Amino acid sequence: MWRDAALVAGKDIRVELRSRVATNQVLPFALLVLILFAFALDPDRGFLGQAAPGLFWVAVLFSAVLAVQRSFAIEASDHAREGLRLSGLDPAGIFLGKAAAVAAQLGVLEAVLTAGVVVLYGAHLEGALLLLGTCLAATVGLAAAGTAYGVLAASLRVRETLLPLLLLPVVAPVLLGATKAWEAGLAGHPAQGDPWLRLLAVFAVVYLALGVLAFGPLLEES
């Protein structure tokens, strides 16, 4: 399982390094979302600084949907999805590999967005350990749930519209938990963020486990 996961993750990251779709499209989109928030909320009144954690995580959430769609779009060309089934790879390994690749991309995206909220919204990064831990747990949770729903929707003709409807309500707790944890961190009360961090960790573990169990049957459905 781990060997297969490493193989698939390596393949997905290699595809991304060569095609640069996430770098050239998803990342600018996330930054664009940050700028649009500034248009919607009056930047002079300090709203942005207060709302920075929430806006940051909303941008991450939307980008995660795109990243998941991209992750399964590369399997859609030339029937690669069938190739994946034919390859005899362990489905749990494929799930973990694809989720790891999505998580890696989201991690890079979060780093850039963090710089974005510091520069654009004037957020002060404090409690770096909590912020980092939140990013880690939330990213794993998003990638796991996203990959599970990605394969669920991948074989449908309406996947582009259905995936956000299915995925976004499910990851709503991640948005809530990560935002609250970041608020606690930025406000300098890291202790308040602990229960949220635990919630994010539980979410990540639950969806990793469900994904490992469900990916095989879902991949088999052509």
Next chain:
Amino acid sequence: MIITRRQARRPLTSSSSRRPGSLVRTATGVVGLASVAATVWLGLWVTPPSTNLGQLVRLLYIHPPVAWVAYLAFGVTAAASLLYLWRRTRSVVWDRLAAASGEVGVLFCGLTLVSGSIWGKATWGVWWTWDARLTSTALLFVLYLGYLALRRVPSDPGTRAKRSAVAAILAFADVPISYLSVYWWKTLHQTGTVLNPQRQVHVHGLMAWTLLLGFCAFTLVYAWLVAHRYAVEALAERQQGEGLARALAERRAEGRAA
């Protein structure tokens, strides 16, 4: 898919109205209708206004029962999906039950939101507050709207059944997590309408019986609706199954002609 094939030959439906199953269904419907009517009559005209809620207490006879049915329906959908996914109990019965219960659940969840919103307008003066229970119910509503949308995507019955069952489990796993998160986020809603000891004083006598009747009435209506919706699902599958038998015959004739 295999079961659908069997379905083509030996339909399990009880569409003929003389069967005992259908009799139970009709009885459930009649009793459900009567008890809903009784609840409405008791709730609107017979019971007295409450000392601290005034006339508003009347909404209490329908809002919690409707919410209960929504949660019950989603619980049934999740249980049926699990039973479908577990190999030893896999049967098309569970898929149909999950579909029927999910749809009825979405209806009642929507009604929970609307009646809760009316309750909020009357007590807090606003249609919506971001309190824990309203928000998590709204999330639940959207979560299962997605489930129904997934079910409506046309595909092979066996594939759809498995996919929907997995989706139901994935969604259901989110329910406690999102409830907890929203609960921590904000808590404004009065916790527990019946079981809370402070409130129990105000719900007594005829009012308590009316509320209990409300729970039973809407549960019966739920059972009746699910039974009908189940039959619709089964008949629709049979329609497809008979199409399949014809297709198989045509396909073979094609071979003989060649």
Next chain:
Amino acid sequence: MPPAVRLQRAVALIGSFPALAGVDLEVTPGEVVLIQGPNGAGKTSLLRACAGLLPVSSGRAEVLGEDLARRQRAVRRRVALLGHATFLYDDLSVIDNVRFAVRAAGAPARDLGAALARVGLDGRLPRTSVGRLSAGQRRRVALAILLARRPELWLLDEPHAGLDASGRDLVDEMVREAAAGGSTVLLASHEADRARPLASRLVAMAGGQVQGEELVLWGGSPPNTPERVHVA
């Protein structure tokens, strides 16, 4: 040794369409079986069912001794399907694609360069993105993967399509080598002149069923006078 393929009244559905409407077929290891039939006869579906891609919903189906109904996934590392699609990632280079496919199948990723050279992809081509290749070159990449994987059962769906003369010769050579090496080959082709000399047996399909079989003597028998053994 179990038969390489054993199908008994196998039915396979695509949606509600019975692509296979009760197929009976038994293939012993080392055979090269040519499946013929008009468009829509079910040839591709038969190959896909043998690869465990198209689930067999009723009847019996065993491939390489494994029951497809129960262990659909078990045969996949031992089987290779070359069809209309080549299952390649456009964004990856040729060599990366081959390496991924070979390692995914659990085969050692050695001598990949030799396999690529054998199918005529050398020089700077292994480092090129597959997306820039022509259709014929893509098929050559798929052939290179077959060479490097050495599967026990080869399922070839119109393997000559889209290839130039040298490519078509290469396919013939590979099929002969595979059979000589003990592998089994199921071949679906419309190019009878090309495929018949390769086959040890002909199977005619129509309407999702096997309609008849002919045994061809190895090597020299003229394609139009096969020894007719059994007609259903």
Next chain:
Amino acid sequence: MSGLIDAGYSVVLVSVAAYSAAVVYRHRSLARSLPPPTPDAEPEEEGEWQ
């Protein structure tokens, strides 16, 4: 105040009634379009279903 209570009751009752009517109508029309089930129909020649 009582207007809100009436609204609450009517929304719930009307919606449930409308949904019930739709489901029962669909059930009836499907049942009519299909011949009555024949529980002891002979199996087709496929034999064993796995």
